[in-house]
Amino acid sequence: MPTVIIDGIEYEVEQGRNMLEAVLDNGLDLPYFCWHPAMGSVGACRLCAVRLYRDESDTQGKIAMACMTPANDGTRISIQDPEATEFRRCVVEWLMTNHPHDCPVCDEGGHCHLQDMTTMCGQTYRRFRFKKRTYTNQYLGPFLTHEMNRCIQCYRCVRFYRDLAGGRDFNVFGSRNRIYFGRQRDGVLESEFSGNLAEVCPTGVFTDKTSARHYTRKWDLRTAPSVCIHCGLGCNTIPGSRYNKMRRIEGRFNGDVNGYFLCDRGRYGYEFSYDTIRSENAIDDAQNALKEAKGVVGIGSPRASLESNYALQKLVGVEHFSAGLSEFEQEAAEQYLSVFKSGTAQMLSLAEVELADVVVVLGIDPTGEAPMLDFAIRQAMRKAPMEVARKLNIPDWDANAVINALNGAKGKLYIAAPWSIKLQEIATEAINVTPANVAVFARDISRGAVDGLASGISTELAKAKKPLVVTGISAGADTILAASELAGSIPGCGLFVTAPEANTLGVAMLGGQSIRQAVDTIESGQADTLIVLENDLARRMSSPAFASLVENVKNMIVLDCIETQTTRAATTILPVATFFNSDGAFVNNESRAQRYYAVDPPVEDIPAAWSRIRDLGDFTWAGYEDILRELAADRPEFAGTLEAAPFADWRSTANRKIARETHRSSGRTSKDANRTMREPQPPDDAQTPLAFSMEGDQNPPASSAVIPRFWWPGWNSNAASNKYQKEVGAELHGGNPGVRLLTASGSEPEADRDKASVSYPQPAGESKEIWLIPRPYIFGSEELSRRGIAIGELIPPPEAAIHPQSAQKLGLTDGGTAELDFDGQTISLPIRVEESVAVGVIVVPMGFPETYGVTSPTVARVK
């Protein structure tokens, strides 16, 4: 470990850091703008100036940029040097000459890196008396507002958007003091990660447009550590609310999962919480129905917490419990679990994906299904040729030098998917084939095909330092099996399997029947009552099957927070608290158990789902942690969930709870004064180690799983996360949150090859038959986020895409209507004829009301 000298004091730093990182790693303060822990340095803003000395005898030194100075052994700098301090103040003063008088109306205010750095540099008064330069703004879509006057030309946005996120429709334009960061013309930003600009930009140029509708300052937000509910990756989030209403979501750093960033679905999906179900408390009806029931079946849900699912399983018994997955998903999830446990391949975390150099994507669309995986693969491709730069002695953090040295070199990415996925724009090669052929292709690679693409890929995989195979539950059991064989056949090869929903793996681990079997139990008359937990069955079975279920069941008790087809068909609705009003655990795609905590107490006494289930049965659980404890005792593989985050009796080092509200939360004696003069006591939270009020510890908690926000004196923006990390940009103090539940036991994967190969129906070869494939879209396919106002604007029109060849064969024309017959139902959608889908398939959007019933690749007849 190199030792550096900062203001005369020796500090140890990790190898390969720069001096700005060295300073921050050691908990010292040094202002900066253009450097970002995930993006490295470019030396553009000149704010991190320090005095750099040659050696001990050098008293003169020179002003240098800390972020561009390698932290070698013996590097000697001074932060406090008067000239360096004055230099930094001047830099801010210059940047401020054009900065508008906007703070009061700027949404960045109160969590603004520019405000923090300006204060830190001691620049408090504007001396410049001349006119300010101004810009016009652009419309960038429903997610971000653009206010270019506030720009300080740090280049972070364009580096994030182009270099990291791979976007192309955003750039820097103009010359001299007219440079402009935006699009060529107004329009919706194309990148799925555009929302991160609001966090990456150190000023208020980009701010969250959804939160502007009901703006609240950071100091007034009630925040809690949470996990994204909108896909199976389990990105860590910080949702914020005010007056018991959700206001915005920001990323919560987790070095093993999402790092600093989030996708736009995760960031803006929260608006679903405005559209919740309200209905009479019908718990008595439900209890009576259960008493009279002749057999009860319970259907759980991959978007409900582990606790709620387990509670339901206890209530109805394992043999009458369904995980709430469609048959296709259930089979694939079971296959994945067996592959995982077998240890054939190494299961990677999302952060580890970024280290791969050769990636093979099999049968899934990461951008639509698990967007941050798309981001991680882009990082992997960007970093893969890093060796080239290292050979030239260019440190990894020297971002521009690395880009020049790499000269466009990228890692190798191969894709086989039924339609042309967005990642194909950076792929080395890609093929578009039917789902069954994806598996065939994977086997070709692992069995060493003699020529063609498959053989090329197998050579590249063998050469790779960190090969990786990516697939997903939505690709089906057979593809997962084939992918695991492929990964297993290459030494050191990693495997990454996505899960469609936040808790898919959790419910799959709990086990149980598929929905189909549960429905059969009802239809065969063995049971007449159904309890559905936060699950819209209409999305998971064909419409006739759903209709017949509704007809055959005597009592259908539905617990949900949103209105769905299932709640509409229910005989009894029990409204439950939304995700933001309840606590629980999710198990993400790599079996990482992560706890999320309620941001707000339940509204109007609508309780969490688990407590509804407790009241339906004969249970004594006082809190959700009792359920978790019981689960862990009952099923040892869930023991890790107990370690994932602290329980209600945990206290900080100061023996206090963690405060969800900041120490400067305002309006306590006024916000309820329109209703009551009594100033109600803040709601108590007996369930968690967090308090709903400002009363509690405001310091960074010792357990990283209960960090409610990043804040540090002088660091109001999220850059305060510096102070929560062992090494800036790496692990949090106390380790990254979450515990992996599954480990490889070394057993063979239980592959029933015959079963696996029938998991895809085969078109009979008859001319009117075609594969019907649901395609996940980032906006629109996920059940909750599609209810959001902003996301709702970006849902693509429901269309059926088909290859010209197939279209011709079936007599379909672009712009016409396709009537597709499958599983006894018919859907009709406008046709889009395009080359980007595989021959022999027709691709329709997944989870759209128009395509309910299309739950998995199936065979349809074109009418």
Add this chain to the structure above:
Amino acid sequence: MVSILRSMWLMLKHLVVRPVTVRYPEQKAYIPPRWRGRIILSRDPDGCERCVACYLCSAACPADCISLQATEDEHGRRYAEWFRINFSRCIFCGFCEEACPTYAIQLTPDFEMGEYDRSKLVYEKEDLLISGQGKYPGYNFYHHSGVSVKGKPRGGAVDETHPVDIRSLLP
């Protein structure tokens, strides 16, 4: 003896000096304009609400008795959707006025706010908003800020140039 004489003297003196007591409420006392009494929300010279809902007053308030919610009109002008001061909690310290970047919130010389019912001391925006500019005439925040609002286009503020032409390549 001396002290008795002094007391007598003081007492007799008061027979001839003018009393300081005023016959309140018939007669009003002089209250200096900077007296910290009932709080109002003022309007800018154009008659629009001055408050831009920045939340600084509510953050500054030591009694935590201000709460509000920001919203925007269709031209992007920020204002308070609602604004509430609980005067039963206010200590009339004037911090809110000092924190306010727009001169919107001002304390006035009116102190006659007594009520029998505490809930009547909760003032909403309608109760707080006056039609004038109060103590600080002439200031309009939006004429200094860079954001555009109705009647003030981009680059239209005091000390601002016209928006630059980013497509120009002139040196």
